[in-house]
Amino acid sequence: MTVRLRVDWPDCRARGLCHEVLPELVDLDEWGYPVITGEVTPELLADARVAVRMCPRLALRLVT
Ligand code: SF4
Numbered sequence: 001m002t003v004r005l006r007v008d009w010p011d012c013r014a015r016g017l018c019h020e021v022l023p024e025l026v027d028l029d030e031w032g033y034p035v036i037t038g039e040v041t042p043e044l045l046a047d048a049r050v051a052v053r054m055c056p057r058l059a060l061r062l063v064t
Contacts, residue, residue: 003040004063005048007033011059018060021051034060 014032027035040048052060
């Protein structure tokens with residue numbers, strides 16, 4: 001099963017907290033919006049869940 005992070009763009013405010021929590025999978029573009037760089041591997045799943053919980057705008061989701 002493939003797990004990915006998805007950003008709900010209308011809600012994202014480009015604060016970059018997800019990048020700080022999960023730099024392995026989240027880059028930031030020049031405006032500070034997250035760029036998801038890959039699938040969530042089993043090793044990164046716990047950190048990905050933390051990133052989802054910490055998003056202040058509830059703009060980050062895990063999808064399968
Ligand atoms: S933490 Fe949430 S609001 Fe902040 S950049 Fe990431 S997705 Fe957007």
